[in-house]
Amino acid sequence: MDFQTDKASLKIIRNKKLEYELPFLWIRDNCSCNDCRIQETKEKRFMLNSIPADLKPKKISINEDALNVIWPDEHETIIRFQDLELLKKSRKPEKILWTNDFIPNNYDWSDFLTDDCVAIDAFSEFIAKGAICISNSPCILNSLEDLAPRLGPIREVLFERIHNVSVDGHIYNIAHTSLEVPPHNDFASYSWPPSVQALHMLENECDGGKSMIVDGYKVLSDLKNDHPEFFKILTTFSVPFREFDEENETFANEPIIRLNSSNEIIGLRYSNQLMQMIDPSKKNLDTFYKAYHELCKRVNDKKYKSTFRLEAGNILLVSAHRVLHGREEFKPSGKRHLQDAYYELDNIENNLVLYKELRGN
Ligand SMILES: [Fe+2]
Ligand SMILES: [Zn+2]
Structure with a gap:
């Protein structure tokens, strides 16, 4: 597990293959800490317009389970990889198309x-x-x-x-x-x-x-x-x-x-x-x-x-x-x-x- 950064995003590399490319704004916007969420509802409280568009992390560390970012104002964001994997799953069953031999x-x-x-x-x-x-x-x-x-x-x-x-x-x-x-x-x-x-x-x-x-x-x-x-x-x-x-x-x-x-x-x-x-x-x-x-x-x-x-x-x-x-x-x-x-x-x-x-x- 390794990473690189460029001007606006973080690239996560596993076995020399690019696994995720995460824009810094995406990382900051998806912080799930108690300050960034409304605890009772899990809704987002953080407002993207409260940070500059060119925000960059101050410090980044990763392990097998999660990504940890410290921002210039010392705010800490943790993103778990298992949450990213869940996003790949469809919410709906796949469609199966049919012709005249179909009976409901x-x-x-x-x-x-x-x-x-x-x-x-x-x-x-x-x-x-x-x-x-x-x-x-x-x-x-x-x-x-x-x-x-x-x-x-x-x-x-x-x-x-x-x-x-x-x-x-x-x-x-x-x-x-x-x-x-x-x-x-x-x-x-x-x-x-x-x-x-x-x-x-x-x-x-x-x-x-x-x-x-x-x-x-x-x-x-x-x-x-x-x-x-x-x-x-x-x-x-x-x-x-x-x-x-x-x-x-x-x-x-x-x-x-x-x-x-x-x-x-x-x-x-x-x-x-x-x-x-x-x-x-x-x-x-x-x-x-x-x-x-x-x-x-x-x-x-x-x-x-x-x-x-x-x-x-x-x-x-x-x-x-x-x-x-x-x-x-x-x-x-x-x-x-x-x-x-x-x-x-x-x-x-x-x-x-x-x-x-x-x-x-
Ligand atoms: Fe009808
Ligand atoms: Zn937060």
Whole structure:
């Protein structure tokens, strides 16, 4: 274990290999001593602007476990290497992409709500695959409210807190007819659409109407491989989406693909029914349409569509910025009543971390 310094950073070398390069400002900013943290909350108290930008250590020493720095004002900072190793671990389970042979795992309603181990399994599966089923749920109106202690609070949008989907209720969307509903995510007309959706089947006595889901991230990663230029324009070209009725108005103008700062796909926004007319004076409209045509072909290709029948008492839970849902046409010969509610993926991802911590793993 050895180190070198340059103008603004400390290099830690193990077996002649550079292991960490730590800017001095980073070291000072991450001091975890009692003066630099709020003891009760572990929050940071130290303010970076309280030191000069060209701060340098007065003395440095290291051993196998930790780095020890004394600053010009005699303040001492200790950084433990095991804490740095923890930073390399992802907080979330790895994503596993799928095509049409995928069937969501099933979890029993009361086990999911009462047994933390089942919830940990279900959340891990949900974050990896983007879809799970919860079976044996009560066929009672608004039971989706009872998932909130597990999933985090309901994300409300306009229209209803718990949405009713049937042919004899309030009709403002294709889902309220018996027509096929092509794969889509809901409320593309919000700049931040709900990131988790629960679809709760209360009654399903109709022929047809099988549910379908599509792993949007799989579609997009294949599109990126095959047509990188199409992929690219879909990340930058904004598209208007609107959902409305006499009393409600929702509208967003956003690109179809959302990337994070590492260029990873973190959102697909796709709704044939909500997409609006694009201003034809917009630049690159022709290129966008070629790319969009290819995307539409793929989203609706049976290669990607997992289909299954959602029986009464089943809840389909989807990671809604990733997994598109739809249903086949049905014959309105009997009763069919579905309720939808929305939640946020952040809360589920963080509940998984919390539950694992509480169980000590
Ligand atoms: Fe929908
Ligand atoms: Zn300190």
